[in-house]
Amino acid sequence: MTKPFIDFEQRVVVVTGASGGLGRVIAQQLSQLNARLLLLGRDGPRLQETLGVLTGCGHELLSLDLMALDAIKPTLTPVLKRMGPVYGLCHCAGQVLFRPLNATKPQALNELMQVNLTAGVELARIICNRTLVTADEGSLVFISSVCGDAGSPGQIAYSASKGAVNAAVRSMAIELAARNIKVNAISPGAIRTDMTETKSGLSAQQIEAIFEKYPLKEGSADDVARTAAFLLAPQNHWITGEDIKVDGGYCAQ
Amino acid sequence: MSEKVSLEDLMAMFAEIFEVEEEDISPQSEKDDIEGWDSMGVLSLMAEYDSLFDIALTPVQLESFKTVNDLIDVVRSAGLLVE
Numbered sequence: 509m510t511k512p513f514i515d516f517e518q519r520v521v522v523v524t525g526a527s528g529g530l531g532r533v534i535a536q537q538l539s540q541l542n543a544r545l546l547l548l549g550r551d552g553p554r555l556q557e558t559l560g561v562l563t564g565c566g567h568e569l570l571s572l573d574l575m576a577l578d579a580i581k582p583t584l585t586p587v588l589k590r591m592g593p594v595y596g597l598c599h600c601a602g603q604v605l606f607r608p609l610n611a612t613k614p615q616a617l618n619e620l621m622q623v624n625l626t627a628g629v630e631l632a633r634i635i636c637n638r639t640l641v642t643a644d645e646g647s648l649v650f651i652s653s654v655c656g657d658a659g660s661p662g663q664i665a666y667s668a669s670k671g672a673v674n675a676a677v678r679s680m681a682i683e684l685a686a687r688n689i690k691v692n693a694i695s696p697g698a699i700r701t702d703m704t705e706t707k708s709g710l711s712a713q714q715i716e717a718i719f720e721k722y723p724l725k726e727g728s729a730d731d732v733a734r735t736a737a738f739l740l741a742p743q744n745h746w747i748t749g750e751d752i753k754v755d756g757g758y759c760a761q
Numbered sequence: 762m763s764e765k766v767s768l769e770d771l772m773a774m775f776a777e778i779f780e781v782e783e784e785d786i787s788p789q790s791e792k793d794d795i796e797g798w799d800s801m802g803v804l805s806l807m808a809e810y811d812s813l814f815d816i817a818l819t820p821v822q823l824e825s826f827k828t829v830n831d832l833i834d835v836v837r838s839a840g841l842l843v844e
């Protein structure tokens with residue numbers, strides 16, 4: 509009997525930013541591949557909507573504000589202990605900030621770093637604790653951005669946060685290799701989601717102009733979700749410390 | 762100035778550092794039986810002893826530690842263990 513290319517075999521994966529956008533699409537993809545999910549997000553009703561589009565059973569949700577760093581561990585740990593050993597994490601939660609340098613004040617920069625970097629590392633720290641993580645293997649994926657490598661006006665804070673994520677991924681990968689926990693990043697180009705259209709502060713024409721810069725024009729959240737599923741998959745044993753660009757060729761220019 | 766710590770709180774700290782349940786570690790626990798007491802665990806130990814107790818653990822000390830009691834004795838010797 510041929511084994512499936514990807515099968516999570518009911519392993520537990522935590523997906524942050526699951527209230528919508530990339531997080532929801534990734535969660536949906538993982539559920540179709542037999543993962544058992546813990547959905548994290550700030551918006552309880554929208555997490556319920558995500559739960560409603562998942563395949564399979566045994567999924568749970570937890571409304572959690574990742575800006576409240578001290579509350580993450582005491583809130584998350586009991587849920588993970590109940591669900592069983594954790595296999596993976598897909599950190600999709602993040603914020604964008606489109607501001608020129610003279611408007612990139614310390615507080616805004618610090619807040620962006622907190623959710624895009626610090627919260628992700630804190631989640632990894634909690635999940636990879638030997639009392640919670642599966643003993644034989646694990647996989648962490650951080651959703652980064654092409655902005656972590658490619659500079660762009662108005663993206664100083666966002667670029668800094670995603671560049672920091674990429675660097676943290678490399679060190680986490682090497683440190684956790686001894687425990688067979690893979691750590692990778694995915695750097696999407698601009699993907700049209702609710703965050704792109706409502707929180708970027710850009711007009712529809714500005715968004716269209718952005719997609720024109722991509723050799724393969726506009727991509728989709730499904731492109732990112734399939735990549736996340738592949739990197740997270742227990743059938744993938746030998747990719748770690750990588751940052752996979754899903755960007756229609758943007759960074760190859 | 763470093764604050765004194767109870768044995769209970771100290772054991773909770775060791776459980777956190779070595780990533781074990783609190784009920785699975787005791788003062789008699791041996792280094793070789795604690796998976797998390799590896800090179801990374803030692804780095805975490807050094808960081809906590811430095812920030813909480815202002816104690817800089819030396820390589821010679823770290824190499825000599827065989828049980829959790831050895832770790833407790835360092836705190837006791839510094840006058841920081843509430844007994």
